[in-house]
Amino acid sequence: MIAEVITDVSAHPVDRPFDYLVPQRMETVIERGARVKVPFGNRKVLGFVTGFKEQSDIPVNKLRPIDELLDLEPVLTGEMLDLADWMKRETLCFEIDALQVMLPSALRAKYEKVIHVLEPDRIGSEAAGIIGSRNAVALKEFPERLLPSLKRLSQEGAISIETGIRQRTSIKKERVLHIAGPENLADVREGIKKSAHRQAALIDWMLAHAGETIPTRDVMELTGTTRATVKALLEKGAAAETEVEVYRKPEVGLLDEAGGDPVMLTDEQADAVSRISRAADEGREETFLLHGITGSGKTEVYMQVIRRVLEQGKEAIVLVPEISLTPQITSRFKKRFGPLVAVMHSGLSAGEKYDEWRKVQRGEVKVVVGARSAVFAPFRNLGAVILDEEHESSYKQEDSPRYHARDVAIRRAEMHGCPVILGSATPSLESFARAHKGVYTLLTLSERAKQQPLPEVRIVDMREELKNGNRSMFSVDLAEAIRDRLGKGEQTVLFLNRRGYSSFVLCRDCGTAVQCPNCDISLTYHRASERLQCHYCGHEEPVPLICPECGSEHIRFFGTGTQKVQEELHRLFPEARVLRMDVDTTRQKGAHEKLLRQFGDGEADILLGTQMIAKGLDFPNITLVGVLSADTMLRLSDFRAAEKTFQLLTQVSGRAGRHEKEGQVYIQTYAPEHYAVELSKEQAFEPFYAIEMANRKRFSYPPFYYITLIRFSHEDLMTVADTAEKAVAWLAGKLGGDTVIIGPTASEVARVNNRYRYQCLIKYKKEPKLAGVLTDLVKIYRSSWMKEGLLMSIDMNPSSI
Ligand code: ADP
Ligand code: ZN
Numbered sequence: 001m002i003a004e005v006i007t008d009v010s011a012h013p014v015d016r017p018f019d020y021l022v023p024q025r026m027e028t029v030i031e032r033g034a035r036v037k038v039p040f041g042n043r044k045v046l047g048f049v050t051g052f053k054e055q056s057d058i059p060v061n062k063l064r065p066i067d068e069l070l071d072l073e074p075v076l077t078g079e080m081l082d083l084a085d086w087m088k089r090e091t092l093c094f095e096i097d098a099l100q101v102m103l104p105s106a107l108r109a110k111y112e113k114v115i116h117v118l119e120p121d122r123i124g125s126e127a128a129g130i131i132g133s134r135n136a137v138a139l140k141e142f143p144e145r146l147l148p149s150l151k152r153l154s155q156e157g158a159i160s161i162e163t164g165i166r167q168r169t170s171i172k173k174e175r176v177l178h179i180a181g182p183e184n185l186a187d188v189r190e191g192i193k194k195s196a197h198r199q200a201a202l203i204d205w206m207l208a209h210a211g212e213t214i215p216t217r218d219v220m221e222l223t224g225t226t227r228a229t230v231k232a233l234l235e236k237g238a239a240a241e242t243e244v245e246v247y248r249k250p251e252v253g254l255l256d257e258a259g260g261d262p263v264m265l266t267d268e269q270a271d272a273v274s275r276i277s278r279a280a281d282e283g284r285e286e287t288f289l290l291h292g293i294t295g296s297g298k299t300e301v302y303m304q305v306i307r308r309v310l311e312q313g314k315e316a317i318v319l320v321p322e323i324s325l326t327p328q329i330t331s332r333f334k335k336r337f338g339p340l341v342a343v344m345h346s347g348l349s350a351g352e353k354y355d356e357w358r359k360v361q362r363g364e365v366k367v368v369v370g371a372r373s374a375v376f377a378p379f380r381n382l383g384a385v386i387l388d389e390e391h392e393s394s395y396k397q398e399d400s401p402r403y404h405a406r407d408v409a410i411r412r413a414e415m416h417g418c419p420v421i422l423g424s425a426t427p428s429l430e431s432f433a434r435a436h437k438g439v440y441t442l443l444t445l446s447e448r449a450k451q452q453p454l455p456e457v458r459i460v461d462m463r464e465e466l467k468n469g470n471r472s473m474f475s476v477d478l479a480e481a482i483r484d485r486l487g488k489g490e491q492t493v494l495f496l497n498r499r500g501y502s503s504f505v506l507c508r509d510c511g512t513a514v515q516c517p518n519c520d521i522s523l524t525y526h527r528a529s530e531r532l533q534c535h536y537c538g539h540e541e542p543v544p545l546i547c548p549e550c551g552s553e554h555i556r557f558f559g560t561g562t563q564k565v566q567e568e569l570h571r572l573f574p575e576a577r578v579l580r581m582d583v584d585t586t587r588q589k590g591a592h593e594k595l596l597r598q599f600g601d602g603e604a605d606i607l608l609g610t611q612m613i614a615k616g617l618d619f620p621n622i623t624l625v626g627v628l629s630a631d632t633m634l635r636l637s638d639f640r641a642a643e644k645t646f647q648l649l650t651q652v653s654g655r656a657g658r659h660e661k662e663g664q665v666y667i668q669t670y671a672p673e674h675y676a677v678e679l680s681k682e683q684a685f686e687p688f689y690a691i692e693m694a695n696r697k698r699f700s701y702p703p704f705y706y707i708t709l710i711r712f713s714h715e716d717l718m719t720v721a722d723t724a725e726k727a728v729a730w731l732a733g734k735l736g737g738d739t740v741i742i743g744p745t746a747s748e749v750a751r752v753n754n755r756y757r758y759q760c761l762i763k764y765k766k767e768p769k770l771a772g773v774l775t776d777l778v779k780i781y782r783s784s785w786m787k788e789g790l791l792m793s794i795d796m797n798p799s800s801i
């Protein structure tokens with residue numbers, strides 16, 4: 001039998017399965033989708049079995065056998081293997097990247113030097129003790145002083161040292177004590193010498209727990225005994241010890257969040273639930289766009305659809321954007337569906353992620369709430385896939401495989417025959433256009449679920465403030481409103497759009513900002529480390545005392561936006577209790593949840609934060625929202641700038657007055673007349689959509705045109721410029737007349753990590769030849785340019801350019 005194996009060798013020019021012989025001992029157990037360890041060149045690598053065949057084009061005596069089968073239960077289902085093929089075609093990635101992205105990192109290979117013991121008798125006792133009964137041991141397990149003798153043993157052929165793969169320790173085990181019955185314990189108690197107080201104390205404790213099974217660690221903690229004491233009693237037969245498998249427990253459900261019981265739906269909600277349920281009942285793929293203003297009860301719709309899906313014995317995936325709402329939304333789902341819910345997001349450790357994944361794989365949970373990659377949750381009987389805040393750009397993966405979770409969701413729904421629900425108060429233009437065309441079914445929630453009015457929104461023209469001599473970042477009106485809330489004991493949320501804000505070191509004499517030596521970009525100041533950092537290559541350096549360009553001492557440091565605001569808040573309202581939520585204050589695990597809980601518990605008057613507070617936040621006492629700088633994003637040269645601004649302002653405003661108390665919103669801006677700012681005031685999505693669509697049409701951008709971005713990089717400027725030029729000329733010769741190719745041009749950040757970057761943009765309406773042409777371009781790249789050190793990447797639907 002011959003297995004086809006996709007090997008974990010990503011940059012290999014040949015992207016197809018390789019043939020391996022299946023050793024006889026594996027024949028009956030090996031399955032498609034299992035991981036194997038195989039020889040590749042002179043290395044051992046991880047691979048995935050994608051198929052079997054009787055005959056190979058390679059002569060049998062040239063075929064090499066599989067070394068090891070790593071999974072008795074395949075980690076990838078047949079559906080996943082098909083999905084990987086599809087992703088490879090759609091995103092032009094390597095197949096191995098498509099396979100790996102579906103699995104928790106704990107199941108991906110980790111390569112390291114390992115020692116294989118060939119002649120056990122010749123190994124010294126210390127090394128033998130480390131090796132034990134294993135036949136392969138990681139080199140790093142040995143203390144350094146043993147390395148010379150290991151090297152000698154390797155030269156003499158007693159061991160071999162090679163780069164191999166090692167599975168990470170994924171399954172967590174815990175020791176448990178099975179405490180003996182009362183009679184046995186009494187016997188042991190009698191035999192204990194008088195002086196052995198500790199053993200006697202432990203036995204007395206055990207007598208109260210006779211016959212129980214308790215984790216050893218708990219026993220030691222509760223009784224204050226040591227491992228030695230436990231061992232002594234084990235030897236005397238007071239208990240037996242075994243290892244059991246345990247799940248690590250991610251912290252969830254910490255927030256006290258309503259949502260345990262289903263509520264009476266509004267008419268609009270009920271209509272949405274019944275139309276989605278019909279598709280679910282009929283087992284039919286249908287994509288719904290659930291367009292509902294903030295607070296209109298979209299989450300309640302999701303939950304009632306899921307209840308229906310569970311009743312059918314099927315499973316559901318709920319995707320939420322990475323940073324924002326995991327704590328609040330997951331606790332809502334946990335409250336409603338209890339232990340049937342698994343959570344997957346980047347805040348979990350690799351082990352925790354693996355545990356959650358395994359619960360899904362074993363069918364122990366029926367609902368997954370998670371970020372982008374949770375779309376690959378290995379359910380076998382999907383009943384619904386939900387994307388909340390479907391417009392979020394974090395659903396698009398920026399590195400290979402450059403997939404969009406929305407596309408994968410729809411693809412999986414086609415395979416399973418189930419509905420997809422895309423929910424948003426501010427749908428992406430692409431999705432709304434598809435709904436208009438009838439590709440998606442539009443469902444609208446036009447009122448807030450609890451009948452609260454939308455918050456009153458005021459736009460404050462900051463140019464007027466300047467004219468009136470107010471140089472503060474707070475307008476007079478906003479400052480007044482904050483003071484009012486402090487007086488009433490109500491809460492304020494202040495939002496600062498960090499993008500576009502200065503946080504670098506600038507020379508007042510010559511005007512230069514301190515640059516990264518490897519990249520064409522300014523360094524960013526990090527308060528936590530008090531150093532300058534490059535966000536592209538990771539370079540770090542101390543803050544200079546004099547300007548590196550002109551030697552002036554007048555270099556001025558601009559703190560990160562939120563820190564500056566916090567200082568000013570303190571100056572204006574010394575009595576206010578302020579919580580800050582940004583990348584700096586949420587780096588630690590669980591910090592996000594903790595800050596939210598503190599705010600929810602009323603431990604602070606003001607929550608100040610960046611993008612991460614824009615969504616999901618839902619507390620009754622928030623009656624004021626202030627947006628400090630509405631238009632920083634409008635200045636970006638991204639064709640989605642207006643869309644992103646509108647989305648963000650709408651989301652942020654939606655945080656106010658969601659419950660009994662009415663809310664007020666102040667949007668401070670230097671561009672009050674911009675339609676994205678003006679229309680966000682009334683959450684006027686449709687008028688915004690009309691204007692923005694006209695602009696997109698005029699400038700030939702999505703959703704009227706598709707775009708594909710190709711990037712090139714190389715250490716040598718001439719090489720990258722030449723190759724990009726060649727590629728564009730080649731493409732122009734192959735593609736039809738309706739296709740526009742813009743570029744090649746140097747990228748906005750023209751050098752990163754000492755590599756020069758070029759790009760070109762392809763715009764097209766319908767280009768049936770494109771997929772084939774790009775596939776051929778990838779072939780040219782892999783067979784020649786790649787070997788010259790050039791990197792090329794193709795992004796079929798970039799979320800920004
Ligand atoms: P969205 O996700 O659209 O922003 P949510 O689902 O969070 O809205 O609902 C907003 C608030 O309204 C929540 O507190 C929720 O519990 C409540 N809610 C939702 N549906 C109803 C309903 N039918 N009746 C009463 N309250 C509801
Ligand atoms: Zn200077």
Ligand code: ZN
Pocket residue numbers: 516517518519534535536537538539752753
């Ligand atoms: Zn850099």
